[in-house]
Amino acid sequence: xxxxxxxQTQLNPPYGGELVNLVKTGEERAALLKLAAxxxxxxxxxxxxxxxxxxxxxAFSPLDRFMGEDDYRxxxxxxxxxDGTLFPIPITLTVDRDELPKDAKQVVLRDVRNNTFxxxxxxxxxxxxxxxxxQKVLGTTDARxxxxxxxxxxxxxxxxxxxxxxxLPSYSDFVQLRRxxxxxxxLLGAMGHEKVVAFQTRNPMHRxxxxxxxxxxxxxDGSLLIHPVVGMTKPGDVDHYTRVRVYRALVxxxxxxxxxxxxxxxLAMRMAGPREAVWHAIIRRNYGATHFIVxxxxxxxxxxxxxxxxYGPYDAQELLMKHADEVxxxxxxxxxxxxxEEEDRYFEAGEEPEGSTVLRLxxxxxxxxYLSQGKYLPDWFTRRETSQILLEMYPPRHKQGVCLxxxxxxxxxxxxxxxxxxxxxxxxxxxxxxxxxxxxxxxLSKGLGFSEEDRNTNILRIGFVASEIVRQxxxxxxxxxxxxxxxxxxxxxxxxxxxFIEIFVDTPVEVCEQRDVKGxxxxxxRGEITGFTGVDAPYEAPRNPEITLDTxxxxxxxxxxxxxxxxxxQGLVLPAHSNGVHxxxx
Numbered sequence: 300x301x302x303x304x305x306x307q308t309q310l311n312p313p314y315g316g317e318l319v320n321l322v323k324t325g326e327e328r329a330a331l332l333k334l335a336a337x338x339x340x341x342x343x344x345x346x347x348x349x350x351x352x353x354x355x356x357x358a359f360s361p362l363d364r365f366m367g368e369d370d371y372r373x374x375x376x377x378x379x380x381x382d383g384t385l386f387p388i389p390i391t392l393t394v395d396r397d398e399l400p401k402d403a404k405q406v407v408l409r410d411v412r413n414n415t416f417x418x419x420x421x422x423x424x425x426x427x428x429x430x431x432x433x434q435k436v437l438g439t440t441d442a443r444x445x446x447x448x449x450x451x452x453x454x455x456x457x458x459x460x461x462x463x464x465x466x467l468p469s470y471s472d473f474v475q476l477r478r479x480x481x482x483x484x485x486l487l488g489a490m491g492h493e494k495v496v497a498f499q500t501r502n503p504m505h506r507x508x509x510x511x512x513x514x515x516x517x518x519x520d521g522s523l524l525i526h527p528v529v530g531m532t533k534p535g536d537v538d539h540y541t542r543v544r545v546y547r548a549l550v551x552x553x554x555x556x557x558x559x560x561x562x563x564x565x566l567a568m569r570m571a572g573p574r575e576a577v578w579h580a581i582i583r584r585n586y587g588a589t590h591f592i593v594x595x596x597x598x599x600x601x602x603x604x605x606x607x608x609x610y611g612p613y614d615a616q617e618l619l620m621k622h623a624d625e626v627x628x629x630x631x632x633x634x635x636x637x638x639x640e641e642e643d644r645y646f647e648a649g650e651e652p653e654g655s656t657v658l659r660l661x662x663x664x665x666x667x668x669y670l671s672q673g674k675y676l677p678d679w680f681t682r683r684e685t686s687q688i689l690l691e692m693y694p695p696r697h698k699q700g701v702c703l704x705x706x707x708x709x710x711x712x713x714x715x716x717x718x719x720x721x722x723x724x725x726x727x728x729x730x731x732x733x734x735x736x737x738x739x740x741x742x743l744s745k746g747l748g749f750s751e752e753d754r755n756t757n758i759l760r761i762g763f764v765a766s767e768i769v770r771q772x773x774x775x776x777x778x779x780x781x782x783x784x785x786x787x788x789x790x791x792x793x794x795x796x797x798x799f800i801e802i803f804v805d806t807p808v809e810v811c812e813q814r815d816v817k818g819x820x821x822x823x824x825r826g827e828i829t830g831f832t833g834v835d836a837p838y839e840a841p842r843n844p845e846i847t848l849d850t851x852x853x854x855x856x857x858x859x860x861x862x863x864x865x866x867x868x869q870g871l872v873l874p875a876h877s878n879g880v881h882x883x884x885x
Contacts, residue, residue, distance in 0.1 A: 321355050321464045331465050335407040335415050339400040341458070343392065343408050343416075346449075348468060349530040349567040350390050351408065351416060353582075355464040356479040358564075360585050365392040367459040368425040375435045378574065385625050386581065387574040389436060391427065392419075393454035399424065406458070415465055422460035429453065437571050438610070441603040443843075445534050446569050448788035451755055468565070473529075473543050476563045483562050484587035487522055490558055494521030496631055497588035499579050499597075501532040501568070503545045503689060505681040507636045509553060510645045512592070515631045516558065519590050523559045525550060526583065531567040533600055535795035539563075541692045548684040562586075570600035572610035573618035580619055580628040593619055594633030601796065604784075604842035638679050667870060671696035696870035697729075700769030702794045703862070705778040706787060706841065707804030708833045709819060710811035712850040712858075716804065717778040719859035727872045729774050734761050736779030749830045755786040762790025769798050774871075782832045784839040801844040802862065808833045810851055 343351065353359050361384060366374065369381040371389050378387040392408075399406070399421075408417040429450040433440045442448045470477055478486070487495050496515045500508070504525075516523040527546055529539040543563065550561045566582070569575055575598035580591045597615035602608055619630045635648035640656040651657060660680050669676050670693040675686040693699075703720065705713040714735055721731050736757075740747065743760050747753040758781045768775040781787050791799040811833065812820040823831035830836045841847075846865055848858045866872045 321467075328465055331418060331463060332415060334405075335418055335465070338405050338407045338418065339403050340409050341392075341394055341398070341406045341419075342411060344452075345410075346531055346567040347392050347408075348410055348416065349565050350392075351462075351464070352467055352565055354390070354462065355417075355467060356481075358480050358566075358582050358585050359390060360480075362386070362390055364462050365419075365457070365459050366390050367423045368457070371425075371427070371457065375432060378577070385577070385622060387436075388569055388571060388578040389432065391457045392459070393427065393457050395454045396424070396456045398454070399456075399458070416468075417462050417464045419458065419462055420460035421458060424456050424458050426455070427457050436569070436574060439603065441605075441609070442785040442788040443600075443602070443604045443791075444570065444609060445600055445788075445792045446571070448785050448792055451785045451789060452759070472540065473547075473563060476543065476547070476561060477565070478562045480586045483524070483560065486560055486562075487524065487587040490522045490560070492521040492558065494519045494590060495524055495588045496521055496590040496592060497524040497526050497583040497586070498592045499583075500525070500527045500546075501536055501542075503537055503542055503681075503685060504549055505676075505685065506638075506679065507645060509549060509682075510636055511633060513554070515590070515592055518631065521558075521589070523554070524583070524586065524588055525554075525559065525561045526564050526586065526588075527561075528566045528568055529563045530565045533568070533570055533796075534792040535797050537689075537692070541688060544688050545685050548688065549682060552684065553682065568598060570598055572597065572599050573614045576615035576619045577622055577626065580623070580626050580630070584626060584628045588628060590629045590631050591619070592631045592633055595635075597633075606843055640679070643679070666693070667696065671699070671870065694772055697873050698772060699871070700772045700798055701774050701866075701871050702765045702769050702790075702799050703774070703776045703802060704765075704781070704787065704790065704799060705776070705802045705804055706781045706844075707806060708808055708811045708838055709780060709831075710814045711804040711806035712814075712848070712855060713778040713780075713804045715855045716802075716848065716850075716858050716862075717776050719855055720862050721776055723859060723863050724774065724776075724866075724872060727875065729872060732768050732773060732775045734764060734775060734777045734779075736761070736777075736781075739779070749836075751783065751836075755783060758783070758786040759789060759793075762786075762793045765790065766793040766795075769794050780832050780838070782836065782838045784841065787841070800846065800865075801841055802846045802848060803841045803844040804848050804850060805840070806850045 354362055366389055371391060373379045373381050374386055374389045378385060380386050403421055406419050406421055407415055408419055409415055430440050433447045433450065437444055437446060440447060496519050498512050512523055512525065525546060527542060529543065546561055550559055576593050583591050593616050595612040596608065596610055599608060599610045616630060616632055623629050636645045637648050637651055637657045638645050639651045640658055658679060665676060670689055673690065673695065705717050707713050721733055724731050739761055740757060744757040747757050758779060761777055761779055765775045765777055819828060819831065820834065822828045823834040832838050846862060850858065867874055
């Protein structure tokens with residue numbers, strides 16, 4: 300019996316089948332496209348499009364649609380669908396209620412480019428609460444969690460119903476590595492092993508990952524499925540183009556081709572830690588795996604505003620171990636490995652020879668001591684092919700993109716300090732783009748009001764432009780009140796965690812009023828202006844900004860120097876005495 304056949308018989312209900320009505324013939328497709336032209340549209344996000352693709356191919360089996368309310372409530376409260384089936388992550392399609400045509404029976408699901416993907420029978424429309432979902436699924440409402448901050452852009456109702464999928468997303472990159480669950484199961488079955496261990500990754504693979512995956516396959520005496528996520532991952536992660544080049548180089552040169560399969564997974568991660576680990580195991584079961592490697596803080600998004608990790612290091616392993624038999628996938632823990640110099644090989648931590656020299660590299664050292672300096676990583680740490688690929692994508696630190704995000708009350712001194720910093724940065728040889736809140740409202744956000752929704756829209760527009768500048772290795776200075784922490788953190792996510800420097804201009808409201816030459820605070824106090832931040836509209840101060848400025852004790856010039864010292868310490872600008880020449884250059 301093949302792996303695919305075993306996977307279908309060992310579980311009840313069976314997983315991995317194509318449960319959605321996916322159009323197979325040209326005639327069916329033409330008929331549905333004709334129908335779609337007469338139906339109202341619903342624009343779906345990239346996240347929803349990834350979900351739709353995995354629903355259609357059976358990767359989310361036993362789901363055959365975006366969740367209805369009974370399934371959704373069961374998943375939130377008990378990690379179970381309405382029929383009792385274990386499923387830990389809600390798969391929903393959210394829209395704004397006022398965008399749904401009245402009395403519509405069917406809608407067309409299109410992406411932002413107007414491509415048609417599916418027709419949905421509109422069977423359910425139900426309310427949801429973002430804070431409730433965040434607390435129950437993610438265990439937090441902290442806006443530093445990337446999904447929490449993203450939820451501010453989601454619609455206010457969920458819709459569900461039977462799907463007729465016209466097309467799957469079309470990809471031009473790594474086409475030969477993009478396979479459906481059925482295709483992966485067939486290839487794994489041809490390898491002839493009863494067991495398959497799957498490896499989830501969203502980062503480049505180094506020698507320690509290579510060692511671990513090979514040992515895991517040997518331990519279960521089975522095949523190895525290297526199954527990287529190439530959909531939405533953690534903001535700031537290495538892009539999937541770079542990562543897949545690394546995976547392909549390693550699999551082609553260092554793995555047994557008769558027992559190793561590299562295939563891509565177009566998944567939109569939730570960074571939900573323990574629940575996500577169980578979800579990932581269910582997905583891998585649908586692709587034919589019997590075992591799944593889970594590491595420390597699996598699918599964790601890092602630290603929250605308090606400076607503490609969102610999840611414990613072994614929470615994910617413990618939750619999957621509890622449900623492994625029901626899922627039908629056994630957990631293989633990602634054990635800590637260390638490199639012993641004298642032996643020129645890796646050992647499990649604690650099993651290295653006494654007195655031996657153990658070598659380690661942190662992620663910060665990888666970036667700052669090697670890649671940003673144009674140096675190859677040590678051969679004991681990573682393969683030369685991986686170093687070469689990563690070096691091509693990492694310019695020196697002082698040439699990398701970064702966003703300086705000034706936030707504070709009106710009159711706090713944001714624009715004044717930002718102006719000085721801009722001049723100092725240009726003096727050091729960096730080219731700067733300035734996005735000032737007032738200027739952006741005049742051009743990019745003309746017509747928006749000052750409601751919470753409009754303010755968030757304005758800030759997210761600034762964040763989007765900033766993210767594009769940073770992506771092209773530019774430096775951007777943003778100065779806007781940005782009163783809501785969720786919107787600021789969504790901008791942080793768009794830009795990238797390690798490329799976003801939040802600068803809190805911490806000036807008391809009474810000082811801002813004294814400085815107010817336009818008299819805006821006085822007008823707000825008299826009720827002539829409503830919704831004015833600091834008077835009758837809230838300002839949510841950052842809980843853990845990279846830099847906090849005191850504008851009462853220190854002058855704008857002194858605060859600007861504080862920012863420059865921080866940027867120098869981070870290697871983002873060269874020291875003033877360098878005359879624009881990198882110190883490591885010949």
